[in-house]
Amino acid sequence: MIDLASEFYDRPVLDVAPQLLNKVLIAGGRSGRIVEVEAYGGEDDPGSHAWRGPTPRTELMFGPAGHWYMYLSYGVHWCANVVVSSLDTAAAVLIRAVEPLAGIDEMRLARGKVRDRDLANGPGKLTKAFGFGQEVNGDLVATSAVRICDDGTRPPTRPACTPRVGLSKDRAPDRLWRFTP
Numbered sequence: 001m002i003d004l005a006s007e008f009y010d011r012p013v014l015d016v017a018p019q020l021l022n023k024v025l026i027a028g029g030r031s032g033r034i035v036e037v038e039a040y041g042g043e044d045d046p047g048s049h050a051w052r053g054p055t056p057r058t059e060l061m062f063g064p065a066g067h068w069y070m071y072l073s074y075g076v077h078w079c080a081n082v083v084v085s086s087l088d089t090a091a092a093v094l095i096r097a098v099e100p101l102a103g104i105d106e107m108r109l110a111r112g113k114v115r116d117r118d119l120a121n122g123p124g125k126l127t128k129a130f131g132f133g134q135e136v137n138g139d140l141v142a143t144s145a146v147r148i149c150d151d152g153t154r155p156p157t158r159p160a161c162t163p164r165v166g167l168s169k170d171r172a173p174d175r176l177w178r179f180t181p
Contacts, residue, residue: 001149002149003147004149010065011085012085013042017038017093018155021037021155021179021180022034024148025126025146026148027145028131029103031100031101031103035097035098036178036180037096038164040092042085042089045175046172047167047175049061058090060083061092063083064087065087066139067140070133070136077124078124079123097123100116100129161176162180163176163178
């Protein structure tokens, strides 16, 4: 498996997001194939945390491509985003779901009594199953214990494009920026 280089992430969010499908998320002995992502376009996207400009919470989104931007959703679940595009653009891709490949017993311990197909099929479920949160904020490419790799499985030629999940009507819910194989 080959770690994705920072150049992979230094492209427009709508180019990177579908290309992350079928890549492999790895954290220790746990891994999973990425099967659902959402794109967030920054200051021109009312669905993005960066829509109103930089804040202490969102400053990582305004940094260089190839960094993790972790945030706490509803004060309960960590969500894993990859910063993409050029410096100061504030675009990110939310990793919404993976299909578990390895470390499934560890995932079961972390998640409790759930069906295997439900171990990491949501952004909060994913980070809990993989056992990481805010501590991975920072450089995904150079130093992260949580990596994204290419195992040679190509992304889908024509991924499904649907509205992003959970956005209110004033947050651009009509943008078809959720991608699945």
